[in-house]
Amino acid sequence: MRFWLLKSEPEVFGYPDLERAGREPWNGVRNYQARNFLREMAAGDLCLFYHSGAKPPGVAGVARVVRAAYPDNLQFDPQSPYLDPKATPEAPRWSMVDVAPVQALARLVTLDDLRGLPAWADSPLLARGSRLSVLPVSPGQFEAALQAAGTALAHLPGPPPRWPFDGLSQGAVQLGVYSQLV
DNA sequence: GCCAACGTTGGC
């Protein structure tokens, strides 16, 4: 299992919107590096749902990938600002995954909070001028973000976790940071 | 293939 961070402007689509929707295609990504990360995602991967352009910006919740990458519908939609005239159904250019809500964080983990976490020091998210909207997160970064929020993932299905597991620390396993993919 | 111009992102 891998971990990711997805950016979204909460005024457009925030974590509460994902909870209401129950499931959402993560479409409209039009950056090749971000697209390539989408294509690396597997069902079951967990994502930090990051609110960008917010006051303050930060991680608001955890989402799960429920469908691996497939062609982004909006690239073919003449009514969409995400239309790509060079894309065809035979040769799609852009991809999306489906995500579902897992749990809201007990409190927002702000950008400033992340800057204070040693595990996050080398994240592209914190790099000056970084605009990447989909980026990988290490198990240690994921765990540190959850701990900063004081959130335990209580509702993940699956068998009891075994230690060591998925690169997470024993503390994270006790918090319930695991997936059904054993 | 270079690079200036432009549009967008996103924190502040």
Add this chain to the structure above:
DNA sequence: GCCAACGTTGGC
């Protein structure tokens, strides 16, 4: 609202 950083476009 500002502006730095970045990606893309398009002329040459």
